[in-house]
Amino acid sequence: xxxxxxxxxxxxxxxxxxxxxxxxxxxxxxxxxxxxxxxxxxxxxxxxxxxxxxxxxxxxxxxxxxxxxxxxxxxxxxxxxxxxxxxxxxxxxxxxxxxxxxxxxxxxxxxxxxxxxxxxxxxxxxxxxxxxxxxxxxxxxxxxxxxxxxxxxxxxxxxxxxxxxxxxxxxxxxxxxxxxxxxxxxxxxxxxxxxxxxxxxxxxxxxxxxxxxxxxxxxxx
Numbered sequence: 001x002x003x004x005x006x007x008x009x010x011x012x013x014x015x016x017x018x019x020x021x022x023x024x025x026x027x028x029x030x031x032x033x034x035x036x037x038x039x040x041x042x043x044x045x046x047x048x049x050x051x052x053x054x055x056x057x058x059x060x061x062x063x064x065x066x067x068x069x070x071x072x073x074x075x076x077x078x079x080x081x082x083x084x085x086x087x088x089x090x091x092x093x094x095x096x097x098x099x100x101x102x103x104x105x106x107x108x109x110x111x112x113x114x115x116x117x118x119x120x121x122x123x124x125x126x127x128x129x130x131x132x133x134x135x136x137x138x139x140x141x142x143x144x145x146x147x148x149x150x151x152x153x154x155x156x157x158x159x160x161x162x163x164x165x166x167x168x169x170x171x172x173x174x175x176x177x178x179x180x181x182x183x184x185x186x187x188x189x190x191x192x193x194x195x196x197x198x199x200x201x202x203x204x205x206x207x208x209x210x211x212x213x214x215x216x217x218x219x220x221x
Contacts, residue, residue, distance in 0.1 A: 011047075013054045018045070025072045027079070027133045034072055034079055042070070044081075061096040061109040074134045074207060075112060082130055090118045090185075093130060094177075113143065113169060114177040118185035128165065128184050131205040138208055142166040143182055145190065146203070161197035165190035 001008050020026070024036035033047045034057065042064035044057040061081055064070055068085040073095065080097040095113040117128045126148040135144050146162040167190040169180025184190060196203050 009052070011052050011054065018043075024070065025133055027072050027074050029074060029077065029079055036072060041065075044072070057098075057107070059107065059109075063094060063096065071132060073130075073132060076136060076140050077207070080112070081109075082132075082135075088119075090116050091127065092116050095135075111177055112179045114181045115143065116181070116183045117145070118183075120186065128189075131164070131203075134205045134207050137166060142168055144193070144205060145184065146196070147189075159197035160199060161195060162203055163192060164194040164196060164203075166193050167191075 018037040018039070021036040021038045026033065026035040028034075031049045033049065034044055037043050037045055042060050044060060045054060046057050047054050057079070061083070063083050064081065066083075066085070068083055070081050070083045073080040073082045075095060075097045078097050078100075080095050082093055082095050084091055084093040093113075093115040094111055095115070096109045097112045099108045099110055115130065119127055128145040128147050131144040131146055136142065137144065144164060144166055146164045148161075149163050150160055165184075167182045167184060169177075169182050172181045
């Protein structure tokens with residue numbers, strides 16, 4: 001369905017029985033939408049909004065075959081996968097990003113970031129989480145995390161909500177992360193960026209895009 005039109009078009013998918021896995025997110029990059037589908041093995045599907053072509057994204061990072069959880073992310077305008085594994089004292093996340101594939105060559109993936117988030121000693125405290133689907137600042141200099149706080153003291157009173165933090169990656173080439181490593185703990189929570197009062201609804205973060213296109217072109221009321 002196209003905004004401004006009153007008609008629907010059928011698009012062949014090739015796998016009509018596959019079900020979207022909402023837990024892993026859906027992102028749109030440069031006119032292509034990506035989402036994961038449920039199943040025994042990791043699988044990502046793409047939909048080109050221009051050609052209206054549906055295809056599987058292959059290959060995926062080998063790390064997805066390991067035990068852990070993963071989510072689609074947007075990294076500096078590219079498709080990425082954040083893979084996380086939990087340990088006793090910390091959660092470790094690797095962000096793998098798809099390099100632009102050249103004609104006739106297979107897609108390749110590179111590990112851009114390693115993020116280590118210590119688990120709070122206080123059982124009532126909440127752990128930092130990577131913001132989704134975009135987790136870097138506009139200039140890509142920092143990565144963003146957020147943490148749930150039970151008691152936010154604001155000018156208008158006390159609220160529940162999230163605190164948004166930014167973190168500067170370190171250039172640790174030994175850990176094989178192209179754009180750096182971030183270690184987050186009670187001693188280094190990062191720099192506070194914003195406070196978002198909310199009732200357990202997790203905020204979403206997106207890359208800033210400015211446009212002067214009026215909504216009237218879509219015949220919106």
